[in-house]
Structures are given as C-alpha cells and as structure tokens.
Amino acid sequence: MGLHKTEYKGLLGWFDARMPTLMSEYKKHLAEYYAPKNLNFWYIFGGLAITALVMQIATGIFLTMNYKPDAASAFASVEYIMREVQGGWFIRYMHSTGASFFFIVVYLHMFRGLLYGSYRKPRELVWIFGCLIFLSLMGEAFFGYLLPWGQMSYWGAQVIVNLFGAIPVIGPDLAVLIRGDYVIGDATLNRFFAFHVIAIPLVLLGLVVAHILALHDVGSNNPDGMEIKDTLDPKTGRPLDGIPFHPYYTVHDIYWLSLFLIAFFAVLFLAPEMGGYFLEWNNFIPADPFQGPLHIAPVWYFTPYYSILRATTEYFMWVLAAFTVAYALLVFLSLKNSAARIATLGIALVLVVFMVVPGLKLDPKFWGVVLMGVSVLIFFGLPWLDQSPARSIRYRPGWHFWCLIAFVVIFLVLGYFGTQPPEDTRNLMSQVLTFLYLAFFLLMPWWSRMGEFKPVPARVTFAAH
C-alpha cells in the first residue's frame, strides 16, 4: 500500500501513515530533543525571541491593512490607525513596543552566549546564523522606522543611507540606488516598505530555521559549558544530564513568557513611547525635507554603534593609526608563520596609508562608517577570538567576568551617549570607549588565555528542586 507503519491511532495515525515527517520532526525537535537539565534563567531568551518575531509578524500583517506606503499619505495613515481604526492603537503599539522588546531579548540572548561561551566549537554555525539574524533584524528595524514618515524616520534614513555614500568610488551611486531618487522620497518609502514587510522577514524566517536546526544538530550548551553528549546513558544512548525539551523546557519557557508578557503589556499600556526611547517625540511630526529636527538620534538599540560613528574625527585618525600599528606588531610577534607575519604587516601598512598619509587618506567619515561596521561584524569572530580553555564563565578566572561586565558597561554608556546631542567631553569619552570596545574583542585571543582556570566537571551542576 505504500503507507508508513504507524504507532499512532485515529486521525494522528491516518496522518502519520501518510506523512511521517510530522511526528518524527516533533520528536527530533521537541519530545526527544535532549537539553541539559541545568539550563537557567539566561536560556529563556531564545524562546522569547521567537515569540517576539511571531508577534511582530502578526501585528505587522494587521498594520499593512490600513497603512499606506506613500509619502503623501503615510504619516496620516499611521495617525488614522492610532485614532480611528478600531483597536488600531493597540496593534500599532504592540508593533512599535515589540520592536524594542525584540532587541532587548536579542541582546540578552547574545549576552548569554558571551557568558557561557555558547559560540565555541562545535556551535560556530549556530552563532553565525544568530549574528546574521541580528544583522537582518537591524535592517528590518531600520526599514520599518522610515514607514511612519515622521521627522526621525526621514532624517534617520537620510543619515543611514548617506553612510553608504561614504564608501569611496561607488558610494554616491550606491546611495542613489538605495533611495531610488536623489533624495529620500516616495520611491524610497515604497521600496523600504517592500523590504520591511516581505524581503527581510522571509530572510529572517529562513535564518531562524537554520539557527534552530544547527543548534539541534550539535545540542544546547549549558551554564557549565561542558558537552552533555560526552556522558551518555549506556542503555538508552541519551545524555545522562539531558532532559526532553518538551515538556520540561516548554513549561519553563511558558512560565517566563507569562512574566515577559506582563512586563511587555505594562510598558505598552503605561509608557508605550518609553519616554521617547521606544518612539522618539520628533517622529510625531510629519517628515519635513527642508527643516531637520534639532537633534537626530536613532532608536536606542542602534545608539552604541552611532556613538562609534560619531567618535571618528580627523585627529582621532592618528590615534587609530597608532592603534593599528601596535596591534599589527602584537599579531606579528604572536604568529610563527612568516607568510602570515608579512601579510599582517602588509595589511596594517595599507590601512595606515589610507588613514593618515596626506593625498591618499580617506575621509574620517568613511573610517567612521568602517569602525561602526566593524563594531557590529566583530561579533561574528567570537568563536575564533575566544581562546579560553573553559567555555563557561563559571570556570574562567574571576577577572574574565569583570572584563565582560566592563564590556557591557561600555556598550551601555556608548548607547547613552548616542542618544545625546554631540558635545566635546562626551565625544572624547566616546573615542576612549570605542577603543575599549574594540580592544575587548581584538585582544581576546590573548587575554582569554590568561589567568587561573578552574577544572570543568564532567557532569552538570544541578540541584533537584
């Protein structure tokens, strides 16, 4: 008959006989996916991120039913949703507050990775897909922010599109290609809408699937950072420290999800604009191409990178060049291979020439864009930058933990500065913090090896409760 021999009865049995994939995937990814039994609070954010994604897609579909991607009517259509569409304000605030919560969740999810070395071998691909999700999410947020066609939408897009204009030779044409016009206009709004509602979401969904499949192939890391697959039950062949994802972690995640939703809806109902951080005040003024707002800042989740962009001025280029030379020497002394050594010096020389040599140097504006790009893309390098013998912070020297905390503080302070108008003292501090930010990553191959490491136990630390 060609039917699959099924163990299920009734409708499920009928289905399983014809499409066994359904139940086998359910087992593989939920009922028989063995996750370490010591996963703690820091492991809730993956599930929350999926919830946030679903929420954004669902609210987004309903918003497109009333939104008009047209420069002449976009702003009014958003106000129409907020004031006249039944329940429109609720859907719109879920979407706008949801965007900020999505970033909060993703940043905490990434912090967990840094805390327990979740990106280390064999989970490099999980991490890379995750970084690609982060990049797509930034694109999604940026395209979406233009749609209400407020002052911040317009001038924020103006600034970001001009970032691409800073690329030598091809930049100006590239900026025109992105805008579809010589200025940000109707063509830009229309295409950003297309990217926001279909192109990027499709990419995001694909990446989320890849992220989870890659994770389920290698298995979850845990707060102790050892492989639970190293200690298997001789009878069943399952990890002794593993428990089925469903029901154990589905219940755990639902518990935290309910707390998350309480916090989310408290913000939605009581402070949906979050004092101008989630929705900037200037965005309640329609876009005016002839008079920009007094102070332009991106939404909070972009501000650390924005501070790094602003920190790059002409005098700073000399410091940057000196830093490049010093770093190249450090790499040179650490490498054994002479071809790699020469390549290091060659690359450093080219960089320094384009940074400071009169006549050849590129604008600080371009280097600002480069530094901003590097500060985002450097996350991709973590699996190789981190050379610590122990994955988890629990078994690394105490000061490694404080390095990580220092990085978080730097990130937050840069983020705060990015929301503020430019000012000399803050600019100087941003420059120092930009160096420390980059040094945290670039010096990691050295510092992550130093200090006294504790022995990693063979079994997870777990107290039954």
Next chain:
Amino acid sequence: MTESNDAVDDSRRAALLMTGVVGGAGCVAAAVPFVASLTPSERAKAAGAPVVADLSQLALGEKMTVEWRGKPVWVLRRTPEMLASLKKTEGEVADPASKRTAFPTPAYAMNEYRSIKPEYFIAIGICSHLGCNPLGPLAAGAAAPLGNDPGFLCPCHGSTFDVAGRVFKNKPAPDNLEVPPHKYLSDTVVLIGDDSKA
C-alpha cells in the same frame, strides 16, 4: 550507451556545461530590469528643473530656503560683521579655499566669500557628513561648538561651518557646504540650478 556507469559521458557533460552557461547568461540578463527598476525613474530624473528665488524681501542677517531637486537651498544675506568674521575663520577651517572636489565649488564662487555677491551666500543646506540639516546662521557665541564665530551647527554629529559654509577643522564633515550652480537674472532675482551663460 555502451560505456560503463562510472565513465563520464563527454557529450552529455558538454551539453550540461553549455546549458549551464546559457542558463546563467539568461539569469544575468533577467536581473538587468530588476536592478534597473531600483534606479531613479524617468520622472525622478526629470524633476530637476531650476528654480527662481526673489531676494528683494530678504533682510540683513536673514536666511531664506528654496527647494531645488528636493533639497533645501539657503540664501543668506550676510551682515558686514558676518563677512568680517570670514577673515578670522580662514585659519580655523579645514578647506579655506574650497579645493576639495567631492562637491566642486563653481568657479564663480571660488573666492573668500564662496559666492557671486559677497552679501548673498547661496548653498545647499545639507551637511556634507551624513546629510543632516545644519542650524543657523547662529550669532557669535550662541552655540558652544562654534566658539566666538558666527556660523552653522549640524545637530547630528556636531560639525560646524562658518558663514561661508566652510567646515571647521577636526569635525566629522569632510567638505564645505555645497554651492549649487546659480546665476543672477537681475540684482535681486537669482536662478538656482542653472549657471549657463546664454
């Protein structure tokens, strides 16, 4: 077919390669209209006609803004004090003679005032850094980043410009404010976007 299963059938392999090449060329050709659709439309290209500005109502020290190609074009009527400040800022700006070529200054504005008539300064009000809208003209001492010079301040990234649109040193903006092509039709009427002699 008499060959064994593991031998490569050369004629089929050649056909496969040719199909691949032709198919690939087809894909590239099909991509052309898609990429072309992202470039400015004919309508956007046509929307660049010059505009006329009447300066007769502009008082000393005042600025007016006219739209040209979707961009704000400023006309600032400079006071004698403003013009005098340009001597002082000469040494404080990054490119005093407007030698950089990213936004070439028209030959008729290649002078210390960056304008045809010293009194009227005409420039595109878009910062050469990342395209924000500088504020101003601000009086001397009105904004800390400008110090004691009158000029413009870009609120985004703190670039400052003197009243001839020249960017001060060590600021994010690399270039002076762009001077659009323009010509005077009469003493107080200026055509922006066209500088042909005719």
